[in-house]
Amino acid sequence: MRKFNHIGEVIFSDDFESGSIGDVVKIANNKWDFYLADDNGDVSLPDEYRSWWYLKVDNAPTNEPVTFTIKNRGWPFYYVPVYSYDNVRWFRFNESEVYQNTNKEIVVTTTFSQSQVWIARFYPYTFSDLERFISDIERYVFFTEVEVSGYSQRQKPIYLIKLTHPHSPPENKKKVFIHARTHPAETPGSYVVEGLVKRLLNNSPESALILSKHEFYIYPMHNVDGVIAGNYRTTPKSENLEVQWKYDPLDPLNLIDGLPLEVNVIHEYARNLMTDGGPKVSMALNLHGSNSEPDTRPFFFPHFGTRAQGYSEVESNLWHKQLFFIDQMAKYYGKDMLEPTPDEGGSGFVNGGYPEAWWWANFKDSVMAMTMEVTYDRAGYAPDRITQDNMRLIGESLVSAIRDYHEFTAENSLASYRSKIKGTVTELEYPELYPPEAQDELKK
Known part of the structure; x- marks a missing residue:
């Protein structure tokens, strides 16, 4: 079931075609944890089936860095996610903005140039x-x-x-x-x-x-x-x-x-x-x-x-x-x-x-x-x-x-x-x- 996550004035959503996120938790000012969703919310599926995420951010800060951490991943490998300001043209984050912490979580720190942005694990294709x-x-x-x-x-x-x-x-x-x-x-x-x-x-x-x-x-x-x-x-x-x-x-x-x-x-x-x-x-x-x-x-x-x-x-x-x-x-x-x-x-x-x-x-x-x-x-x-x-x-x-x-x-x-x-x-x-x-x- 699609849902919205309202964190202060920043709005995270996955209520669109191919969108997916389990939960978004604010941990500090301009810092959030993203929890991935199991397919269909089915927790009986293998952890490896938990990989895809794709969400929209509205009212994103544009004058200061934001940080998000990808939690509960089913795969241990490092990767660099993608972002888009129009949900059509996609770009990789700069590798200097992305690292993998000791818990094998992906951490992205970046400054967005526009207040509406889509971010995803990889290039979407709906x-x-x-x-x-x-x-x-x-x-x-x-x-x-x-x-x-x-x-x-x-x-x-x-x-x-x-x-x-x-x-x-x-x-x-x-x-x-x-x-x-x-x-x-x-x-x-x-x-x-x-x-x-x-x-x-x-x-x-x-x-x-x-x-x-x-x-x-x-x-x-x-x-x-x-x-x-x-x-x-x-x-x-x-x-x-x-x-x-x-x-x-x-x-x-x-x-x-x-x-x-x-x-x-x-x-x-x-x-x-x-x-x-x-x-x-x-x-x-x-x-x-x-x-x-x-x-x-x-x-x-x-x-x-x-x-x-x-x-x-x-x-x-x-x-x-x-x-x-x-x-x-x-x-x-x-x-x-x-x-x-x-x-x-x-x-x-x-x-x-x-x-x-x-x-x-x-x-x-x-x-x-x-x-x-x-x-x-x-x-x-x-x-x-x-x-x-x-x-x-x-x-x-x-x-x-x-x-x-x-x-x-x-x-x-x-x-x-x-x-x-x-x-x-x-x-x-x-x-x-x-x-x-x-x-x-x-x-x-």
Whole structure:
């Protein structure tokens, strides 16, 4: 339930789309403690689900410093929050204004230049932002089709963006399935989607050629209700959609009964793409954001490993395909801008209820299904920090990686994969404490 916090003449509020704060307590003149909210006020959820905050300050002092401390965080990592004077253009606080105290709390001391300001854990991206973006791209009617694929539990539209060249033969196209914002406050996925879509619609001959060879199916906001509610990880019913792709072992193409509506909407569309008699999906990307150490760069969760590590041929095939795709991504986004691939991906994901587990159970290595995690702070840009445009650049780079992946797979055998990627794999321990004590989310 939304509320206002009146502290003297300063007013703190979260009664707007995606807004969230648990409580605000004045501890001294111009000093406040911010207590984060559990998703839906549900104290039974893990502490790690308590991360997102986004609030508005009215009547903020402008002639003297103010200090606020972020309390009861579910994650121990240092970060620099963002602020805006119009709730549209966002800026990082200066690092000299932010420190982490001995209790792992984030403390910000700053002087605002305007009396109305919005502050947040990271760059927000709301459902209204998505609808504005969709309105913009619908102008590109030749390549773009936007449909409402279904409705959320609160009857909000779940949008599907379809991009392709309508006059090229569909039987020759590769189908790419992408979804983002399963965890509502993981806003990087939305900026990545914007970059990817805008790259494909930039009216260049290169993009037209890519669209002539591909069909893109993009769900830009899976957990719409959670986004609107200002949750970090769940729906308004405290459901973690990421682990709800629970299939029937006797009929794995179908999910079991009683799952959240949002999962069923996306699953049914994916299933239909694989059973409609046309070309099948060859790649499925699951876009997320990771709470990690400030210098952790974006990374992927590849699965399984090599034959020498004891994996079957088909498991090893998927591993090598995923590593090849990551290598292409690094070629365009920057080899120093991604975390290196691990020595082994592991097989624990197959029983985790993930989308990738469903793709694997039904289609094995014919679908290169994988999660990408974008990180929130320096993320490879030290001493600077990742920006909205940097995240859009990730989306642009994904387009090139998708193109090269399919060009290579169309022309080369799996043996060529192994030869081409030999020597590119370096050891990586997944970012420490990612996610802390949350093995249901560690895709190893």
